[in-house]
Amino acid sequence: MYVCLCKAVTDRQIRESVAGGACTFADVRRQLGVATQCGKCGQMAKSIIETTVKKAAFEHAV
Ligand code: FES
Secondary structure, three states, rough: OOEOHHHHOHHHHHHHHOOOOOHHHHHHHHHHHHOOOOOOOOHHHHHHHHHHHHHHHHHHHH
């Protein structure tokens, strides 16, 4: 689904960015341009990044 309509960024792209090494909102923002216009998508993007990072850390620990 589209998370950022201004930059046409999807949740999948955000997860792929994290899988590719982005660890923070700033990293993903820099890579994809998410939340760089109206900013309404910022909270949703942060939530997806946080969940993805935690899931990756959990899977790495198991
Ligand atoms: S919806 Fe992402 S910057 Fe506007």
